[in-house]
Amino acid sequence: MLKMETAYxxxxxxxxxxxxxxxxDNNFQDKIDLDNIxxxxxxxxxxxxxxxxxxxxxxxxxxxxxxxxxxxxxxLEKGIPITExxxxxxxxxxxxxxxxxxxxxxxxxxxxxxxxxxRKEEIAEKPLKFIPNCFAQAKGxxxxxxxxxxx
Amino acid sequence: MITRLNHVSVYVLNQDxxxxxxxxxxxxxxxxxxxxxxxxxxxxxxxxxQPDLEISxxxxxxxxxxxxxxxxxxxxxxxxxxxxxGVFECDDLRATFEELKAKGVAFKKEPTKExxxxxxxxxxxxxxxxSLVEKKDG
Numbered sequence: 001m002l003k004m005e006t007a008y009x010x011x012x013x014x015x016x017x018x019x020x021x022x023x024x025d026n027n028f029q030d031k032i033d034l035d036n037i038x039x040x041x042x043x044x045x046x047x048x049x050x051x052x053x054x055x056x057x058x059x060x061x062x063x064x065x066x067x068x069x070x071x072x073x074x075x076l077e078k079g080i081p082i083t084e085x086x087x088x089x090x091x092x093x094x095x096x097x098x099x100x101x102x103x104x105x106x107x108x109x110x111x112x113x114x115x116x117x118x119r120k121e122e123i124a125e126k127p128l129k130f131i132p133n134c135f136a137q138a139k140g141x142x143x144x145x146x147x148x149x150x151x
Numbered sequence: 152m153i154t155r156l157n158h159v160s161v162y163v164l165n166q167d168x169x170x171x172x173x174x175x176x177x178x179x180x181x182x183x184x185x186x187x188x189x190x191x192x193x194x195x196x197x198x199x200x201q202p203d204l205e206i207s208x209x210x211x212x213x214x215x216x217x218x219x220x221x222x223x224x225x226x227x228x229x230x231x232x233x234x235x236x237g238v239f240e241c242d243d244l245r246a247t248f249e250e251l252k253a254k255g256v257a258f259k260k261e262p263t264k265e266x267x268x269x270x271x272x273x274x275x276x277x278x279x280x281x282s283l284v285e286k287k288d289g
Binding site: 011014015017018019021022055056057123124127130131132135137138139140141 | 158160183184185186187188191193207214215216242243245246249250253
């Protein structure tokens with residue numbers, strides 16, 4: 001929470017920073033000029049970055065990158081090709097995308113996509129492997145349950 | 152010795168609507184989405200920074216779990232706001248409150264300083280309520 005003398009006296013500050021965050025969430029795929037966002041928020045760039053970081057723990061630029069990486073994960077999970085994903089989420093080049101993605105996720109986009117598609121396939125083939133048996137049984141899905149009532 | 156909780160169920164009136172609420176409003180991630188035959192689906196989401204806690208969005212339907220009219224009774228209780236399912240944590244309560252409000256989430260209680268934490272209470276699209284607290288340092 002912003003360091004303030006009493007509880008929440010400056011709600012308008014929050015509203016403006018939250019609007020800026022939502023702007024990033026909704027426009028990550030476009031070229032976002034952080035100068036414009038700070039202007040829109042009626043803050044100086046420096047003040048905007050400081051407040052944003054105080055609330056969200058990272059600069060607006062780093063936050064934008066994290067949103068793009070998260071969106072890229074969702075694209076890759078759907079099987080969308082890597083280059084297409086890169087541009088769809090707002091990165092400028094596949095090489096910088098791969099580097100940033102690997103740093104954030106620990107896997108290259110290619111490896112992540114392969115891993116997630118394999119998991120999806122496995123879920124479709126053997127869904128019960130992903131469902132605790134107590135739930136599967138309660139829903140009537142568990143055909144070969146080894147659940148025994150405790151005496 | 153019990154060490155962790157990895158699954159919890161939230162009973163919802165409509166799975167599709169709950170999915171939209173938990174993902175697009177609360178910012179949860181889909182963990183597992185498995186079709187289980189006509190009209191049935193195992194659907195779990197997790198908080199953005201807690202991928203090992205699966206929240207099962209469980210539709211209330213007649214069947215093995217709800218028999219003899221129990222589903223209708225349960226739906227009525229959920230709609231009435233009978234159930235509080237847990238406490239979500241965030242880094243900054245005021246910012247999270249403003250964001251969720253901007254996304255149309257209904258709150259039963261605005262951010263308030265309680266002796267244990269800053270806390271707000273919100274309601275999901277079915278009627279289940281949750282506490283939302285600001286993570287304490289340390």
